[in-house]
Amino acid sequence: MLTIGSTVLGVNNIARATEFWQAALGYVPREPGDDTWVILVPAAGPGAQLALMFSETPIQEHPRIHLDLYADDQAAEIERLIELGAGHVDWDLYPEDPDFVVLADPEGNRFCVIDKGPR
Incomplete structure (x- = not known):
């Protein structure tokens, strides 16, 4: 196993x-x-x-593997992560009504913050 x-x-x-x-x-x-x-x-x-x-591998613009972080308060978590050094990513693959926001850590690794609060 x-x-x-x-x-x-x-x-x-x-x-x-x-x-x-x-x-x-x-x-x-x-x-x-x-x-x-x-x-x-x-x-x-x-x-x-x-x-x-x-x-030393370059960052992938559209990584094949990434982290999804689940947030009860997506806006507050995004703000907190930005204050810690994350950055917004100009993501060109958002669907029409996304429940996620793409950020990058200080190294440039992309990750998503998923809205798990009431919609």
């Missing part, structure tokens, strides 16, 4: 990415990382792991 252990993001600056994703998700390092690798886990207990791996 297989299970997914971690989702891995390639980043150019492990320290900067760690700081952003810790603040964004409330995660902590599972163990001390280094300049090439760190695994972040939920501070509150079990949950999905996010690994940050050093990479």
Whole structure:
């Protein structure tokens, strides 16, 4: 049997990415990382792991794999993430009535903030 252990993001600056994703998700390092690798886990207990791996690969404009972050208050979470260093992405593939907003972390990795509040 297989299970997914971690989702891995390639980043150019492990320290900067760690700081952003810790603040964004409330995660902590599972163990001390280094300049090439760190695994972040939920501070509150079990949950999905996010690994940050050093990479010099260019950012993909339309990545094949990305994170979907679910938000009860999408507008407030987007504002908070922007204050932490995320940026808006001029996404050209939005459907007519999207329930998501595409942002990029300080490294440029795209992710979506999904509106899970009442619609």
